[in-house]
Amino acid sequence: MKAEYRIEFLFVWVIVESSLYRIPSDMQKKDSIMSETDHIGSISGPFRVGILPIAGFPLMSYACTVEPLRAANLLSQRSLYEIVHFGQAPRTSSSGAAMVERSYEVGDTVDLDLLLVLAGGDPFSFDDAHVFTWLNRMARTGVQIGGVSGGPVVLVKAGLMDGHRMTVHWEHAPLLTEHFRDVIVERRLFVIDRDRVTCGGGTAPLDLMHALITSHHGGVFARHVSDWFLHTDIRAETAPQRAAVSDRVGTTSPRVHEAVSLMESHIADPLSLSQVAFVAGVTPRHLNRLFTETMGSPAMTYYRSLRLSVGRRLVHNSSMNMSNIAEATGFSNAGHFSNAYKAEFGVRPQFDRRRAPAHISA
Structure with missing residues (x-):
């Protein structure tokens, strides 16, 4: 039996190797867009x-x-x-x-x-x-x-x-x-x-x-x-890779933003509730209340879910063993990580890896 495939979109991309370096013949007689204000600098010949x-x-x-x-x-x-x-x-x-x-x-x-x-x-x-x-x-x-x-x-x-x-x-x-x-x-x-x-x-x-x-x-x-390339918004070297926390967590609370940013920076070495609250400038009790109201769970529950999300990416996209993934996400051992993973995602990491979709890289 022949396999049947349904294609919703078909893109045709033709790459001609020589076009990487050479100017099309129909453009060779046109004026160069490089003006007199531009320069070759210290480069002699192609870089x-x-x-x-x-x-x-x-x-x-x-x-x-x-x-x-x-x-x-x-x-x-x-x-x-x-x-x-x-x-x-x-x-x-x-x-x-x-x-x-x-x-x-x-x-x-x-x-x-x-x-x-x-x-x-x-x-x-x-x-x-x-x-x-x-x-x-x-x-x-x-x-x-x-x-x-x-x-x-x-x-x-x-x-x-x-x-x-x-x-x-x-x-x-x-x-x-x-x-x-x-x-x-x-x-x-x-x-x-x-x-x-x-x-x-x-x-x-x-x-x-x-x-x-x-x-x-x-x-x-x-x-x-x-x-x-219609790339008009040139970003500086120092620009961040990700959107601001305020654009990703769906709350306007600056205390929560500060706490989430700190949590994301301490995945392998998780901080205590008191430490996170201190940096956020509130008491632990107040921070838990803010997280429950805005994020739907207490601060440490959110923190654990964040670490487990990183762990799941490693399960799906790496060949690391579970002990190393546990260490990279702040869990004491593979068994502790596996139990927390199953509670979060409904499946143990070893089985989740087998059914993981193909990885999409950036």
Whole structure:
């Protein structure tokens, strides 16, 4: 019997590899959009950007990384940027799309200015000594090394972020800081710290590339590139990755906002009711009353549900064992975590993992 599939929407996306770098012939005679106020700066020749997509990489992060560079070439009618891919093709993204393009192998000696690792899903399970060695070798040759979405986790595992400030997608931040206590993680869109570049993923690479193009060719031209993608609200490096707590919890109480923000920052090392209330500026009894009135449950019940929600993402999207997940979410042991998980979601985490949907990465 043949399987039947029902398709509600069909998008056709045609990618021509050469369009990454080359100007269409029908545009070559038109005036460049790059004005005299823009500049080439200290760059001689194309700025070469290497892309290493790890299997399961987030397609949105990939597009938001490479497309501004393609548009910069298109709008300037110059080869300002060259994109080079690494790894064995095809690689499948988190949405199931396969990338098939001419690429270099990991380990090849290629002249690059910047090398970005794109990863999603479960970057903590990535453990390829060959890739780690190659990344370190590229860093030693003076190549700027970066990661996007879960890519910074790969850089940490490769030992490349020691002493560097960094960011990572908010989904991975609690586990990263729990397992690598010395990393300096900042909750922002992207961080450029000397020869390291890290970005939270999603649409944040649009803002990162705007900053990169600005540093190379001026703000006016970078604005033209961002306008090309209807990206008119350029965000600063320091912008937060997530909406304000006030926009996510559905209450106007500033005390509750303060408490929830504190709880989100202490998933692996949960605070007591007294500690949360002290920071929120109220008594424990008053805080419980505020939470019951606005959130539908006492403060510590809400806090536990928040920690269990993080735990469920790790159950669904990582290969971590239950003991490690329990530790990352502030539970004393796997049994304690499993019992709390079943009480919250109606199923034990081991069984929930088996039926989990495919992970969607940013």
